[in-house]
Amino acid sequence: MGDDPRRMHVWVSGRVQGVWFRESTKKAAEALGVVGWVRNLPDGRVEGVFEGPGEAVDKLVAWCRHGPDAAVVLAVHDEQEAATGEFEAFRVVR
Secondary structure (H helix, E strand, O other): OOOOEEEEEEEEEEEOOOOOHHHHHHHHHHHHOOEEEEEEOOOOOEEEEEEEEHHHHHHHHHHHOOOOOOOEEEEEEEEEEOOOOOOOOEEEEO
């Protein structure tokens, strides 16, 4: 069901760096009770791994499809992975 642990690996492309995307993702994740990480990639995309209750993870992936106000999201590629329970919090990787 929606509360089973879920893990999603996402790659977000568009104008997603320099627009507070990572910090905004962290805030959204914490509000939803999702753990994992988010980071900028050298090619201009943002990558993240989200883990938590299925419904909450789905909401965070949906949030990534628009991001913060200054972002222009062109595409979100996401892949479901096996949940590992390895994360205790959500962090921005620098």
